[in-house]
Amino acid sequence: MLGLSASGPLYRNLVKREVRQRYKGSFLGLGWTLLNPLILVAAYSVVFKFLFGSPIANYALFMFVGLIGWTLFYGGISEAATSLVSNSSLVTKVRFPREIIPLATMTANAVISGAMLIIAIPLCLLLGTGSKITLVALPAFLLLTLGATVGIGLILSAVNVYFRDVAHILAAIGTPLFFLTPIFYTYDSLPSAASSHQVLIDILHWGNPISPYVITIQDTLFFGRWPTLADTLYCVIAAVVFLLIGFVSFRRMEREMAVEL
Amino acid sequence: MADLEPGQLRLDHVSRRFKIVHERSATLKETVIRRRRASYTELWALRDVSLSIEPGESVGIVGRNGSGKSTLLKLLAGIIPPHTGTVATGGTVAAMLELGAGFHPDFSGRENIFMNAAIHGVSEKAVAERLDSIVDFAELQDFIDMPVRTYSSGMTMRLAFAVSSHVNPDILLLDEVLAVGDEAFQRKCMGRIYDFKRGGGTLVFVSHDPGTVEHVCDRAILIDGGAVVFDGDPSEIISRYHRLLADEASGLGARVDGVEDYQEAPETTYDPDAVLSTDIVNLVAARLVRDGSPTGNAICGADVMIEVDLESSTAAADAVVGISLATETGTALYGISTRHCWAADEEAGQDAIRRALSRPGTPVTVRLTVPALPLQSGSVDVYVAVNSADETTQYMGGRRVLSFGVFSEEPSLGLVAMNAHWEVVPQRGSAAPRSG
Numbered sequence: 001m002l003g004l005s006a007s008g009p010l011y012r013n014l015v016k017r018e019v020r021q022r023y024k025g026s027f028l029g030l031g032w033t034l035l036n037p038l039i040l041v042a043a044y045s046v047v048f049k050f051l052f053g054s055p056i057a058n059y060a061l062f063m064f065v066g067l068i069g070w071t072l073f074y075g076g077i078s079e080a081a082t083s084l085v086s087n088s089s090l091v092t093k094v095r096f097p098r099e100i101i102p103l104a105t106m107t108a109n110a111v112i113s114g115a116m117l118i119i120a121i122p123l124c125l126l127l128g129t130g131s132k133i134t135l136v137a138l139p140a141f142l143l144l145t146l147g148a149t150v151g152i153g154l155i156l157s158a159v160n161v162y163f164r165d166v167a168h169i170l171a172a173i174g175t176p177l178f179f180l181t182p183i184f185y186t187y188d189s190l191p192s193a194a195s196s197h198q199v200l201i202d203i204l205h206w207g208n209p210i211s212p213y214v215i216t217i218q219d220t221l222f223f224g225r226w227p228t229l230a231d232t233l234y235c236v237i238a239a240v241v242f243l244l245i246g247f248v249s250f251r252r253m254e255r256e257m258a259v260e261l
Numbered sequence: 262m263a264d265l266e267p268g269q270l271r272l273d274h275v276s277r278r279f280k281i282v283h284e285r286s287a288t289l290k291e292t293v294i295r296r297r298r299a300s301y302t303e304l305w306a307l308r309d310v311s312l313s314i315e316p317g318e319s320v321g322i323v324g325r326n327g328s329g330k331s332t333l334l335k336l337l338a339g340i341i342p343p344h345t346g347t348v349a350t351g352g353t354v355a356a357m358l359e360l361g362a363g364f365h366p367d368f369s370g371r372e373n374i375f376m377n378a379a380i381h382g383v384s385e386k387a388v389a390e391r392l393d394s395i396v397d398f399a400e401l402q403d404f405i406d407m408p409v410r411t412y413s414s415g416m417t418m419r420l421a422f423a424v425s426s427h428v429n430p431d432i433l434l435l436d437e438v439l440a441v442g443d444e445a446f447q448r449k450c451m452g453r454i455y456d457f458k459r460g461g462g463t464l465v466f467v468s469h470d471p472g473t474v475e476h477v478c479d480r481a482i483l484i485d486g487g488a489v490v491f492d493g494d495p496s497e498i499i500s501r502y503h504r505l506l507a508d509e510a511s512g513l514g515a516r517v518d519g520v521e522d523y524q525e526a527p528e529t530t531y532d533p534d535a536v537l538s539t540d541i542v543n544l545v546a547a548r549l550v551r552d553g554s555p556t557g558n559a560i561c562g563a564d565v566m567i568e569v570d571l572e573s574s575t576a577a578a579d580a581v582v583g584i585s586l587a588t589e590t591g592t593a594l595y596g597i598s599t600r601h602c603w604a605a606d607e608e609a610g611q612d613a614i615r616r617a618l619s620r621p622g623t624p625v626t627v628r629l630t631v632p633a634l635p636l637q638s639g640s641v642d643v644y645v646a647v648n649s650a651d652e653t654t655q656y657m658g659g660r661r662v663l664s665f666g667v668f669s670e671e672p673s674l675g676l677v678a679m680n681a682h683w684e685v686v687p688q689r690g691s692a693a694p695r696s697g
Binding site for chain 2: 006007008009010012013014017020021024025087089090092093094095096255256258259
């Protein structure tokens, strides 16, 4: 940990570089971070609000909020997974705590999710029908999401050094996982036929580590209600466990990285 | 680690091995499906090396390609861990294993300065204070806000060295970085390194040019086969090194296709684009012959012959063989192909080569004789390549086939034995009156 604090300047520079690099040379620049989800939201609104008649009010905003959780989590771990390989020239030529690279990548991703949040918060305050007080719990749940992301991201980034398949697997499961996460639906807004599949819904709810984090963000930001105890406990325990496993396993895999890259 | 003072380095019985995996299994599928992992050879890059370097020392590490010197530097830099033993360093360490590591081409020179300095742990504030000095040193005042991808390689190199040399560490590790750049910039880098030494910094410098080590360092270490074979006065290093190369060249076979040579073999000079490369012609053996028998070294002013045995696997009916000589640092000394310079009938000679190489399995020996070798003390690498006559196909990629040392009694300096001589010339006009 001592080495981590000495690497402050490197961490800051890497974050800056990651954020700027993502949209360097494009006309809209950071505008794309907002335009991308907005296009997605528009298309999904047409399908699920108007064609399938989802009962959720302010459907577009609801989905936008879900996307924040998704981007923070899945965006973070998939960027982290490839981060060490794409910065191999640093890893093989310079000594520094290697965690810095995936951590900086995930921080940059969090900055981008933060930009979405800045749009979402005033809109939720304006259009939200629930209580506004639950917003005070939002930072805590965002931090828990970030914790779980960092833990999983560290593991994936290190494993990807030794087995490059990790990045491919992540890319392949991206879209299926998106559908299996309650982003454009909620478990209580499903068609009545779904209620006979309660076991399946439970599996989707607790088996996909992203779901509870997205649900708690939707609860506190969009619905204005307190998250359930089960969701809250899940978020806390999973974040702690992933963080611990993440840092410990990264340390173990770190040693031979320069040789493998 | 804490008990070392800044600038101290300790290696205690350090060994490091690498696996040379014949077929790399870098995917999950391969590892899961195959019970056993892909076959590999273990290569001990360093074996039981113990070393102690004191603050303010400047140490040069010399060794031929694959001797383990770069591994040693990476261990000192903490980039790879040892398998056995301990490595300890005191104070801050800056490693320049590759100039411009971490440079991002799309960012400006200025942005890359901050990034690169951050890699070495220098804060933004400290960089801002040294920014002008860095830009001045790199001579990039007019280009500093342009993206690094628009820089020439020389400019990139200057910027990289400028940043690294402004880090002011307790220990500076250098790997061959001075072999690049033009001469003026090399001199400037040397000046910077002398400043660093005067300031009391510890310098560890890897080179395969013992001459530079003799100039820069006050202690020299010769590494071979992963072990320290000499540790002492730099003035001895040149002769020690050449003796080593000479011994090595005598036992040729192992050297030609040794694993070590693949690791950091110098690049060949032909243009790889537009050339189809094949392995139609194989090298059987190569040797240096002096006074009628194979030898590992040559003597300045004496005749020497380079003999190369080649064999083709399929017919190569229009083969041209090229041989070139270069110094250890890659400076070209001489190059010639079998198109020219035949002792006897040129047509007949070229014909003989083609006939042999058009019959697979029939070896042919080509011999290049160098009369009165006009080279001074040093080490020479010999490269051989075989191309088709129209140079569209490469029958055998250019490769180093042997190295030999040159011994010279000449008191003069430089690469070339010029056989020059002095005399005093009488002054015109002011001289003694002439008759007539």
